[in-house]
Structure formats: C-alpha cells, structure tokens
Amino acid sequence: MSGTPSEDSYALAVRVVETVAAPDLDYKPPRPKSYQPRIALVGAGGISFAHLDAYRKAGYEVPVICSRTLSKAVARREEFFPQAEATDDFSTLLSRDDIDILDITTHPKERETMIGQALDAGKHVLSQKPFVLDLDTGKRLADLAEANGLKLAVNQNGRWAPHFSYMREAVREGLIGEVMSCHVGVHWNHGWIKGTPFEEIDDLVFYDFAIHWFDFLASIIGDRASSVFATRASAAGQEARPPLLAQSLVAFGGGQASLIFDGAAPHGPQDRTYIAGTKGSLFSIGPNLGQQTVEITTEAGVATPALEGTWFNDGFHGAMGELICAIEENREPLNGARGNLVSLAMAFAAIASAHSGVAVAPGSVTSLAAAQRAGSH
Numbered sequence: 317m318s319g320t321p322s323e324d325s326y327a328l329a330v331r332v333v334e335t336v337a338a339p340d341l342d343y344k345p346p347r348p349k350s351y352q353p354r355i356a357l358v359g360a361g362g363i364s365f366a367h368l369d370a371y372r373k374a375g376y377e378v379p380v381i382c383s384r385t386l387s388k389a390v391a392r393r394e395e396f397f398p399q400a401e402a403t404d405d406f407s408t409l410l411s412r413d414d415i416d417i418l419d420i421t422t423h424p425k426e427r428e429t430m431i432g433q434a435l436d437a438g439k440h441v442l443s444q445k446p447f448v449l450d451l452d453t454g455k456r457l458a459d460l461a462e463a464n465g466l467k468l469a470v471n472q473n474g475r476w477a478p479h480f481s482y483m484r485e486a487v488r489e490g491l492i493g494e495v496m497s498c499h500v501g502v503h504w505n506h507g508w509i510k511g512t513p514f515e516e517i518d519d520l521v522f523y524d525f526a527i528h529w530f531d532f533l534a535s536i537i538g539d540r541a542s543s544v545f546a547t548r549a550s551a552a553g554q555e556a557r558p559p560l561l562a563q564s565l566v567a568f569g570g571g572q573a574s575l576i577f578d579g580a581a582p583h584g585p586q587d588r589t590y591i592a593g594t595k596g597s598l599f600s601i602g603p604n605l606g607q608q609t610v611e612i613t614t615e616a617g618v619a620t621p622a623l624e625g626t627w628f629n630d631g632f633h634g635a636m637g638e639l640i641c642a643i644e645e646n647r648e649p650l651n652g653a654r655g656n657l658v659s660l661a662m663a664f665a666a667i668a669s670a671h672s673g674v675a676v677a678p679g680s681v682t683s684l685a686a687a688q689r690a691g692s693h
Contacts, residue, residue, distance in 0.1 A: 335617055336619050338620060347641070358418055371636065424448060441461070451661060483600060503578040510556040560578075563576045564576075566662065
C-alpha cells in the first residue's frame with residue numbers, strides 16, 4: 317500500500333553514509349598581518365591567568381599588568397611577563413600613549429566605568445564577559461567606541477573553542493544550509509563555586525556560564541530568536557547556594573534551540589552540541605569543554621575534522637586576536653560589543669522566564685536586575 321510507514325519513517329533505521337574528507341575551514345584563532353599593539357591587562361584576578369597565558373603563547377606584547385591589589389599584579393607579572401610593569405594606578409595607565417588596548421577583566425559592575433574611561437582615553441578595549449548588567453549600558457558603550465573611532469569587543473572566548481569555531485564557520489560557509497535547530501547539553505560539576513564569590517551570583521548558570529552558549533547560538537542564528545522559556549532548580553545533594561540546574565528553550569523563525577545545563581553531575585561529565593540545517597548537520601561530543609570530537613554530515617557523507625587546540629587557551633587567544641585583526645582591518649570584530657547585546661538579551665530573557673514561569677521575548681527585559689525581579693509582583 318502506498319504511503320505505508322516503514323522503519324525508516326519512525327527513525328528506527330540508520331542510513332549508511334560514506335566517509336568523506338572534512339571541509340578545510342578557518343576555525344583557528346585569527347592573527348594580524350603586521351599590527352603589533354601593546355596590551356595592558358587590567359584586573360589580575362582568577363581568570364587573568366588564561367588571558368596572560370594565551371597572549372604569551374601567541375607572542376602578544378603585554379608591557380603592563382594593573383590591579384587594585386598590587387601584589388596580585390606583581391604575581392601575574394612574575395608568572396607570565398617578567399619584563400612587564402605591575403601597577404595599581406589605573407588613572408595613570410589611561411594617560412599612557414604607548415598602550416593601545418586595555419583588556420579589562422574585572423567584574424561587570426566596576427568594569428562599566430573603566431570601559432568608558434578607557435574609550436574616552438583613546439584605548440581599544442576587550443571587555444571580560446558577561447559584558448554588562450543592562451543592555452542600555454552596553455549600547456551606550458558601543459556608541460561611545462564608535463563615536464571615538466575605537467573598537468570594543470567582548471571576551472566571549474567560547475567562540476574560538478575549536479569545536480564551536482569549526483561549527484560556526486561551517487554554518488557561515490552555508491555547508492549545512494539554513495539552521496533549523498541547535499541543541500546543547502552540558503553535564504558537569506560546578507560545585508567548586510562553594511565558598512567563592514561566584515556563590516553570591518544568584519543566576520550563576522544562566523548569566524555567568526551559559527552566556528557562552530547564548531553567544532554561540534547568536535553566532536549561528538543572529539538575532540532571529542523570538543522567545544525564550546526557561547527553568548532553574550537546585551539539584552539533589554548540591555551544597556553550593558545558587559541553583560545549578562538550568563534549561564532554556566529558544567524559538568526562532570523556522571527553528572528551535574534547547575540549552576540544558578546540569579551543573580551538579582558528580583561523575584561522567586559530558587558536553588554535546590547538535591545543529592541541524594536544511595542541507596546537513598553538525599555534531600560535537602566529549603567528556604568536557606576541552607576535548608571534543610566534531611562530525612559534519614551532508615548529502616556527500618560524514619566527515620570528522622582533526623581539530624587542533626583547546627578552549628583554554630585558544631579561546632582567549634581568539635577573542636584578543638579577533639579584536640587586533642578588526643583594528644588592523646578597520647572593521648567590526650566578530651565578538652564586537654554591539655553584537656554581544658543579542659547574546660545578553662537572550663540570557664536576560666532566560667533569567668526572567670525562569671523567575672516568572674512564562675516565555676519572554678529577547679530584548680523585552682533589558683537588565684539583569686529586571687530579569688531577576690520578573691514574576692515578583
């Protein structure tokens with residue numbers, strides 16, 4: 317009988333596909349042709365080691381390390397750039413005409429003023445993520461950079477994790493057609509935050525951690541997201557204060573996405589990403605964020621690229637390298653501040669939805685504070 321369902325109809329059989337050569341894509345951290353800026357790192361806290369290690373390996377020049385706690389600046393200098401100057405004087409740093417880029421790694425609340433001061437002083441800026449606490453501030457800073465003829469980028473280092481970068485470039489090259497779905501599952505133990513300042517961030521998973529995945533989603537679908545529905549919960553047995561379980565459903569024109577974060581899984585960590593397009597699919601899986609195997613499947617067959625590098629610290633090299641290349645080529649960085657507001661809008665919508673229990677349109681909630689107040693009235 318014509319039209320009778322078969323095993324294939326119910327996804328009970330797998331079509332055998334040929335193994336083909338992987339497309340050669342430009343996924344590695346970008347490097348400038350000749351521009352060699354002098355970079356000052358501002359903020360010598362926990363994550364600064366990844367910045368400095370990446371810059372040292374890339375051969376970038378870091379003549380100044382600045383921290384309000386001078387001893388921390390000294391320690392980072394001795395570890396990574398012994399010839400650098402260690403200082404706690406941010407104001408004097410701004411007046412130096414031999415510094416081209418400020419890499420500002422401090423926390424968002426204090427970073428906002430510092431970014432503005434740096435742009436007014438004629439410095440290009442790489443801001444640590446999450447970029448800002450509200451979208452209006454982010455737009456104002458992006459406008460200020462543009463008005464001053466400067467580049468402002470965000471250290472969304474996940475964009476240059478080898479697996480994310482390869483998948484993004486495959487989408488940009490049109491290899492899988494138009495994206496119709498993106499599904500992420502991250503299962504790991506984030507309980508290390510207990511007793512650290514991170515424990516005071518109520519929406520830690522969505523704002524501080526999942527911003528990488530909202531940013532990745534934005535990198536492949538742009539501003540197409542129309543609504544976000546999210547939940548959060550504390551896991552059985554977790555000791556850290558903020559909820560470590562979070563999930564988000566994102567609707568966009570012609571597609572859907574899901575982001576699932578199990579932040580209290582004590583054993584058997586896993587990270588996977590699946591993207592389906594009208595002409596193919598991309599799949600990545602591994603035991604953690606640094607070890608990933610990628611497959612791209614199209615009508616021609618399935619390919620497994622041999623990727624080089626790891627998220628730490630190629631991602632940090634990539635974020636800074638892209639900013640340097642954008643300055644050299646006088647264009648907007650791929651990780652530019654204005655574009656990052658799309659990622660933040662989705663994150664704020666997810667937080668608002670988790671607090672209110674209803675779907676939220678990205679951009680309708682413009683700040684972290686407003687998102688956390690959602691549903692309180």
